[in-house]
Amino acid sequence: MLNAWTGAQIRAAEAPRLDAGAGDALMRRAAHGLAGAALALLDARRRPRYGARVVALAGSGNNGGDALWAAALLARRGLRPAAILVADRAHEPGLADVHAAGGDVVRLADDDASTDAARRLLADADVVIDGILGTGASGGLREPAAGLAAHLEDLRRTGVVTVLACDIASGIDADTGEAPGEHVTADATATFGGAKVGHLAGAGEAARGTLTVVPLGIEADLPDPDLRRLQTAELRALWPTPARSAQKYSRGVLGVVAGSAQYPGAALLTTAAAAAAGVGMVRYLGPEAVGGLINARTPDAVCSAQQPGDVHVQAWLVGPGTNDDEAQLDRVRTALAAAVRTGTPAVVDAGGMSVLPEQGAAHLVLTPHAGELARLLSDRHAADGAAVERSDVEARPLHHARLAARITGCTVLLKGATTLVAGPDGTAFSQADATPWLSTAGSGDVLAGILGAVLAGVAEHPRAFDDRGLGGDVRWAAAAAVAASLHGRAGRTAARDPEGTGAGGPIHATAVIDALAAAVRDVLAG
Ligand SMILES: NC(=O)C1=CN([C@@H]2O[C@H](COP(=O)(O)OP(=O)(O)OC[C@H]3O[C@@H](n4cnc5c(N)ncnc54)[C@H](OP(=O)(O)O)[C@@H]3O)[C@@H](O)[C@H]2O)[C@@H](O)CC1
Numbered sequence: 001m002l003n004a005w006t007g008a009q010i011r012a013a014e015a016p017r018l019d020a021g022a023g024d025a026l027m028r029r030a031a032h033g034l035a036g037a038a039l040a041l042l043d044a045r046r047r048p049r050y051g052a053r054v055v056a057l058a059g060s061g062n063n064g065g066d067a068l069w070a071a072a073l074l075a076r077r078g079l080r081p082a083a084i085l086v087a088d089r090a091h092e093p094g095l096a097d098v099h100a101a102g103g104d105v106v107r108l109a110d111d112d113a114s115t116d117a118a119r120r121l122l123a124d125a126d127v128v129i130d131g132i133l134g135t136g137a138s139g140g141l142r143e144p145a146a147g148l149a150a151h152l153e154d155l156r157r158t159g160v161v162t163v164l165a166c167d168i169a170s171g172i173d174a175d176t177g178e179a180p181g182e183h184v185t186a187d188a189t190a191t192f193g194g195a196k197v198g199h200l201a202g203a204g205e206a207a208r209g210t211l212t213v214v215p216l217g218i219e220a221d222l223p224d225p226d227l228r229r230l231q232t233a234e235l236r237a238l239w240p241t242p243a244r245s246a247q248k249y250s251r252g253v254l255g256v257v258a259g260s261a262q263y264p265g266a267a268l269l270t271t272a273a274a275a276a277a278g279v280g281m282v283r284y285l286g287p288e289a290v291g292g293l294i295n296a297r298t299p300d301a302v303c304s305a306q307q308p309g310d311v312h313v314q315a316w317l318v319g320p321g322t323n324d325d326e327a328q329l330d331r332v333r334t335a336l337a338a339a340v341r342t343g344t345p346a347v348v349d350a351g352g353m354s355v356l357p358e359q360g361a362a363h364l365v366l367t368p369h370a371g372e373l374a375r376l377l378s379d380r381h382a383a384d385g386a387a388v389e390r391s392d393v394e395a396r397p398l399h400h401a402r403l404a405a406r407i408t409g410c411t412v413l414l415k416g417a418t419t420l421v422a423g424p425d426g427t428a429f430s431q432a433d434a435t436p437w438l439s440t441a442g443s444g445d446v447l448a449g450i451l452g453a454v455l456a457g458v459a460e461h462p463r464a465f466d467d468r469g470l471g472g473d474v475r476w477a478a479a480a481a482v483a484a485s486l487h488g489r490a491g492r493t494a495a496r497d498p499e500g501t502g503a504g505g506p507i508h509a510t511a512v513i514d515a516l517a518a519a520v521r522d523v524l525a526g
């Protein structure tokens, strides 16, 4: 599990040590970790350490102090240190050490001469340590730092310099991952004491590069994390693997209300994905014509035009492709009412979100993309009557996912390059296991099918969640994170993009279904 905390949580854990006068010692430890990360970056890029130019960008706070101290430490390893001070104050002991190491120092102001001098230093740099702002920042980067950050990004993108962020890329909010304005983009980040929420959400995910956590000795005092990311070990433990004595009913029956005579595709994709994910049985409820099409692709699905009240299932999947079909929407309403009454978990996708019960529950998992979440929040007057736009959700994804979970009382899975899951109690997960090739029509239907299969299996595996501190209502959010991760991994497998960088090539939704078994096998094999 990769856990992430807010700046306030980290500061609270540090507070007793700061009160005991250990602040400098903590900063020295941070600077040491930062210097090590700078050397590792040079090594990874096969650039010689000796004579390499390291430039610290230093703001007025301790983040700047860390960067200055790291640059001074690197002078002892043969690097040529320099500093660009972007505020009118700088961490005095750090600056003194850079001077003592013979480093060049430029103080950036709003004039051409200092801007030119700063740019000359950057153009000569091998590694730039971004210590402009850390967890003490409020709002976006201000000038002149904002202009320098934009220039730095031009140099980074064209391979002139490598950027190492101190704690967090400056301009990214450590508590949310939001970027209110210009921000630094890093090739790597060394963070202190624990990952920050801003590394795993919003613009912060793409701005951080490779993340290294430098221990500060405060780890035992950290509270429950604010945001979590499941990794292979958790996926292996939480994936619904059949017991020796399993039979189809014990593995879980998934009731699916999806598609319509006019839009059968969503029904085909969701049922095929659920079957491929290894659910015990899929029971499809809908028009006969759609059932026929489903059986041509997925003969193992049991299709009928029954009503939800007539079937016994362990989980529901409702809503994909049902928008324009009143009979299907009626089935969706009935299934959701039954789910709330009986505590049966349900995936509520697409059209299903327009017929939510008044009183939601954590075991109903909504799966909107940013546009659908904006509509849902607008319909619920979440912004005091003002419309919420897709761009609002994209700019502040974690905030809006949590807001929607609180307002609806349901678990909310917000789809995107990073998928965020929020429970109504504020518990949140972030998964970034996908590939941009997954952004294709029908990909969301496949995710809904996988999630349906996972939810149908949860009842059989309560201990797996309890044993990892993911019991109670948190299990629904955790199950959604499991599904998002496997969906992303299947996408990577299908696209042949193992790192999720956009390498490989195009895929369509059915290719993701076909790759799912291999992705699950990889996870189970560790
Ligand atoms: N705590 C510890 O023990 C340890 C902490 N550690 C390190 O400390 C870092 C946190 O340090 P910090 O608290 O000094 O805050 P930091 O982010 O450097 O900046 C605050 C300063 O910036 C300014 N400022 C604010 N917003 C701004 C903006 N938008 N644009 C421009 N300026 C802005 C603001 O001044 P203002 O101008 O607003 O008065 C304020 O003075 C943390 O990330 C980690 O690296 C490690 O060494 C381990 C031990």
Ligand SMILES: Nc1ncnc2c1ncn2[C@@H]1O[C@H](COP(=O)(O)OP(=O)(O)O)[C@@H](O)[C@H]1O
Residues within 6 Å of the ligand: 369, 415, 416, 417, 418, 419, 434, 435, 436, 437, 438, 439, 440, 441, 442, 443, 444, 445, 446, 447, 487
């Ligand atoms: N840029 C991206 N990188 C990785 N995954 C993405 C990206 N864009 C979308 N996805 C994933 O693809 C799926 C798209 O879902 P959705 O928008 O509902 O598509 P549809 O409604 O056509 O099925 C989601 O699981 C989402 O997380």
Ligand SMILES: [K+]
Residues within 6 Å of the ligand: 063, 130, 131, 132, 133, 134, 165, 166, 167, 168, 169, 170
């Ligand atoms: K920083």
